[in-house]
Amino acid sequence: MKGRRSDAGEGSLSYIAVVLLIAGIAGAVTLSGVGATVVGDIRAAVCKVGDDDCETEPRVFANNPPSEQEWGNRPTDPGQPPPAPTDDERKTGKEAADRIRDYLGSACAWWRVWKWGCDGTRAPRDLLAGMSPGEIQALFDELSDAEIRRLLREPGVVDVLKLRADAWLLHQLERIAPGSIEPNFTEVYEDEKSDNPATAWGSVPNARLWGNGGQPSLEDLNQGGLGDCWWLAGMGALAQTPEGRERLRNMIRQNPNGTYTVTFPDGERVTVTPYFPINKDGNLSFANPEGQPPTIWPLVLEKALAQKEGGYEEIVGGDPGNGMETLTGHDSESEDADDVSREDLQNWLRNGKAVTVSTKDEGDVDGKPIYKNRLHANHAYVVKGITQDGKVELYNPWGYDHATLTMEEFNQYLSGVDISSFE
Incomplete structure (x- = not known):
């Protein structure tokens, strides 16, 4: 009533x-x-x-990369600068810069995504979403560093830029406004000494996303200096199975501008640039690419998770079962290693399951020599297979120091076994 x-x-x-x-x-x-x-x-x-x-005026904002026609013949190599803007692009860029200055200097910047009293002024993210890469480059050529830093704080602006701007420009913007484009790596080594601290961002020359045959492979893993064996072991375990390889491939989309959009099973989309943490010598600090040309899908997924979780320091240490759950969107099964038989392992692998194992802390192991010589304490491995003589092959996500164990050693020296589920 x-x-x-x-x-x-x-x-x-x-x-x-x-x-x-x-x-x-x-x-x-x-x-x-x-x-x-x-x-x-x-x-x-x-x-x-x-x-x-x-x-109000319908929003034009959409997280869409430029079309092939918009991108044209612009380079996608992150080490190569884009072509200079054309006269028409400079004209459009200057007009956009003036509109953005008006926006930032008006009440619209206070009301942000509201459009009341803005006389039709469009939010910066909406304006950028309708611009070509060359026009975006021309726009930023017009802005001061202070204006750039303020613009990058506007809602949705960075999301649009990661899809539509040249990777080279994104790299320059990160230098002007550290932390605006890339996830943080500066806190990874605060509590420990390391010979491999990250100091800057660098690209991987001649990189390819996938390895031979366009597929992810276990042999693509090389963990590097970040303590995220749990995450790389989960990736490697999936790469061992047909369904896991399909899941990994479907997670990553390469955009025309050279960035990568990772869609996690929970629905969150994270776009990362083709730059990765490097040390003072110019070498990659964390996950390293393998093969020639270098294969970088593990680097992309490592960076995407770091961005999703709030920085590289947030993904140091973890459980490989949780890693596989993040990758599949389904719960993993966990078993104590001393309860697992050879038949269990064979059945899981035969049925296309991804399987990882974790070693014990060194202080919890009586027979320490096996850790010094063949295994590493408090570490995650991928179960690669069973040999003809019944031993278990473990793949180390470092890319070396792999191990082959008897079932007696498997039951004695490992702490847990995680088995993925794809449904």
């Missing part, structure tokens, strides 16, 4: 009062750094209070 409608004058006054109140809240929220999502929720509430559908 509908109630009596309020007097028109009373409704208008109430609505204006609410709008003014919300405007103050929105300004405080924005200045405090909480972000545009909260502001958007507030705006939706005001629309309901005012019995107004708040119709």
